[in-house]
Amino acid sequence: MTSLGGQFSAKRLTDSPFTVRTEVLGGVESRGVLRKISDMLEVIMKRMDSLSKLENVNDSRRLEELSSAINRIQPAGLVERIQAIAQNVSNMAVRVEQILKNSMAASRVVRDGTSGQCDVPRDPRFPDCPGKVDWMRARWTSDPCYAFYGVDGSDCSFLIYLSEVEWFCPPLTWRNHSSPPVLPKSPPKRQAAFRTDLSTLLDQVGTGKESLSFMKRRIRRLASQWATAAYRLDIKLHRRWREQKKILVHVGFLTEESGDVFSPKVLKGGPLGEMVQWADILTALYVLGHNLKISMSVKELQGFLGVPPGRGSCPLTGPLPFDLIYTDYHGLQQMKQHMGLSLKKHKCHIRVIDTFGTEPAYNHEEYATLHGYRTNWGYWNLNSRQYMTMFPHTPDNSFMGFVSEELNKTEKRSIQQNKVRNMAVVYGKEASMWKGKEKFLQILHRYMEVHGTVYYETQRPPEVPAFVKNHGLLPQQELQQLLRKAKLFIGFGFPYEGPAPLEAIANGCIYLQPKFHPPHSSLNHEFFRGKPTSREVSSQHPYAEQYIGRPHVMTVDYNNSDEFEAAVQEIMRLKVEPYLPYEYTCEGMLERVHAYIQHQEFCSPEAPFPPVNASRVWPGGPFTRLPNSTLLGWAGNSTALPCWPPLSALRLMVSAEGQSCVEACQSSDLVCEPAFFRFINNKEALSKLEIQCEVVELEMNHIFPAYSVTRGECGLQKETLLFSCAGFSAKYRRICPCRDFRKGQVALCRDCL
Structure with a gap:
């Protein structure tokens, strides 16, 4: 038998080059009805294709599943409608009709024999399973991606999908789980070599929009400065080996799907700051030698990610093909629409270019909703350092920045004259x-x-x-x-x-x-x-x-x-x-982005609140009293727990009431470091600071860790995503993890390279 499943899965009937006349259906049919019929027909064809490949035509389980699928999706008059469509689309559809009739006749024989229905499990470890099965029964035709994964309308196919593609149901005992799936071998790590020829990058940026032309002009104009900066940084890093990362850059705000409101304004005085920053981000990633893919449309995004056919309801078909994904809020929303549940699984790889910043209280969806911090943006439950800003607004986020043109000595003299x-x-x-x-x-x-x-x-x-x-x-x-x-x-x-x-x-x-x-x-x-x-x-x-x-x-x-x-x-x-501040030079930006790529890690699980060991993490040293704060001097080799920035940079301070950790650290020419909160969020830290607590609370509160002098209350943080440098309260003094920073490079500590 000739396989028809592949032909039909490649194109929906509503997308057929043949014209479907709605008159043959007895009246004017809505697009929704035609889409539903075509989805159903597509699924039936996939099951026919699978059946045609069976060596044993008496496989009762497969036939029973097929019968169940046909019975479920067959409202009154469905066969007649399919026959009417088949007469108008192509000779191939006529063959499909004949296959359908034959399969229905064969399925009647199976219905008289042994039943092959699957019972929906009631497993307390998978409480959402029954509800998800009910949803699939009602909506499985809403997206062709379910049929792509083998869903055919039967409970058995629902359970297979919900246990093997998604994770809402337990594995089925009658499925073959004896041998673990063969995972593709990780390719060998490659070295990232600095690049100075930007011609390939310019080709990747593309053409067709004034915004892209603006970005390419900027890349060309600064090319020599990027080349000089690459040479200097390579020497500063002692030409050490750097791992090449696979990076996807999806510029969501320039896609047609987001409206691309910027491109028409480029030549009319519109804001160019975002395009300046994106041009510099692309150049920095490319010059650093990483394997770069650039997406400026949802179609390109789907292709790069390997999104299954359909409307984005299903997870990706395989592992994420990228180590890092740089996008913006528009792109993040588009990824949510087209990655399905995979976004939750892979979001640790995402970096969001966020001009004005996102504070932890707005980022945590549940907390933001309960406490009035819910806005049109935010609430993505990312690590706050995954948001990357144009300026170092708040140390809760990572400072990405951009570059300004740097003058040489001759140009500086000429300017003065x-x-x-x-x-x-x-x-x-x-x-x-x-x-x-x-x-x-x-x-x-x-x-x-x-x-x-x-x-x-x-x-x-x-x-x-x-x-x-x-x-x-x-x-x-x-x-x-x-x-x-x-x-x-x-x-x-x-x-x-x-x-x-x-x-x-x-x-x-x-x-x-x-x-x-x-x-x-x-x-x-x-x-x-x-x-x-x-x-x-x-x-x-x-x-x-x-x-x-x-x-x-x-x-x-x-x-x-x-x-x-x-x-x-x-x-x-x-x-x-x-x-020009060093952090806004080409070399400064390369240095910063290099450090982020090589050291920032949000996918590996970390112990949120490790106990403080006085002999290892707290090596001692005198307390230095400062106005409205307490500074603990750190010394020795603090390597007991892996961390970046390294713990040797940590300086512990206590804020004044009504003062944020941002302000407390700045008062001593330091920077608040959110990565250190997990090391000081414990009773031992309070004890080392000689803070007396009658009550110690553990709760979700973006002010904690903190304590109240008047109440004798101490609060520790329950939710790691709510560690916040920015939070403050008139009733509490904050426990603040501060760090030093490199001259001219506030994003990096002195030992961060």
Whole structure:
């Protein structure tokens, strides 16, 4: 018998090149009815194909399963409908009809013999099994992927699927489980070698969208700097062996399925920060020598992951073909739709590029729902360090960053010679950003020539004052030339935390920005509402304010005319050198991403709360009293428990009431390190800090570990995903794990390479 199952599984009947006339069905049929009939016919064909391959046609169990399937899916008139469709689609469908009639006749003989029904098990270890079987009975035709895995409408096929493909039911005793499945051998590990030729990467990025063209132009422009950085980092790492990882990069926000709202705005002054970051991420991963695949559509994503045919309800057909997957929130949602239950199984491999960050209280779905932290984003139950941010907003997340163009010594000298003392460039490409800014622009105009880069097609935007020399939207290289002449780069308060201020500072400008009273957050500002963070933003660019500061960055109250004018006068007198933080150079980003790839591990199970051993993990050392905090000096070789960052970097502190661990650590020029929470979340740590506890609670609370001085209560964390550097409470003092950091590289401790 000729096998027809493969022909039908490759294409649904509704996708057939032949025209199906709905008139033959006795009236106008809905698409849903045709889809259901075609799904049923596809499943029957798969069973026919399996039956045709049986050497023993008396296999009663197989025939009984087939009979049961046909009986289940046969509403009144189904055979007549199938016959009507068959007459109109192709000669192949006529053959299918004949096979169907013959099989139904054969199945009547089986029904008169021994029954082959499967009983649904009631096993307390698999409490969801009966309910899942009921769901399959009602919905198994809702996605062709179930038929792909052999589901045919019988209880036996449901149980096989739910026990062998998914994990809701126990293994069936009559199935052959004597020999374990043969797992594919892991390929030998390969070395990652630094790359300097970016031509292959440019081909992989693709064409067809202005957003992709923008990213490719950026990659080409910075190619020589990436090559130099690769050479330097290779020497710094002593050319040590590095494992090459298989990495998938799925840029969800640029897919058509997510709307791709950015591409049309590239040439109209729209936000480019995300595309800058993604271009640099792709380049860093490629230059580091990893095996890179790039997906810009859901179809490409499905192909790379090996998604089974259908609508995404079933798990992947095999092991995850990648060590790491970089995506964004849009891509994460698309993966959820097309990976089925496999997303839960493989989510430890995912890294989410998250511009503004996701705090643990918003990330834990149950906790967020119960305590009012549920937003449109977040609630994915990832390790908080799997979220990777544009700036080091909170140490709960990993700082990914981007790069700014680095000047050589000759270029720096040239800039100093060509600076125009009284020239200012405004940070604002959209006309709407200029509304309501006339008052302080008039003050600035008394001292400086004001330039703008506001987009317009035919007519100058009326929001831009007449005294402003507007250049229109400039290509990146021309904007760089403008910044190299300007003395001042001035922000209007929006956009928040973009790459442009760093580029201006790197080109020798002083950046002037507004201070926010009160700080902007999700509680008082529409832009942050719905974002998975409670972070308070004190200025337009908190990183520039905190990590760079004077003389390169000035943050003043724009509502105070005297303060604003005094800042402009001071800027006129200052002379600054171009400055770029190391972590935003190509070498700095390569160093950081290399460390993450080689050391961050979220798939291996870890003991959440290991006991403290005073002779090994707590090697002693004096307590140093600091204002509102306690610092425990660490010494010796703390290698009892594997950890990255290494435990040698740990400094234990106690916050003030109402103070977060972020602030407590910063007060001593340290960084809160969430990876260390599991080592201090125990009674021994409280004892070492000489904290007296009448009651010790263990609960899900993003403030814990912490203690209350007035109540004599101590709280330990019950849920590892809720360890939070950002949390704070007026009633508690937090127990904070801090660490040191490399100069110019806040993401890495001194011994983290």
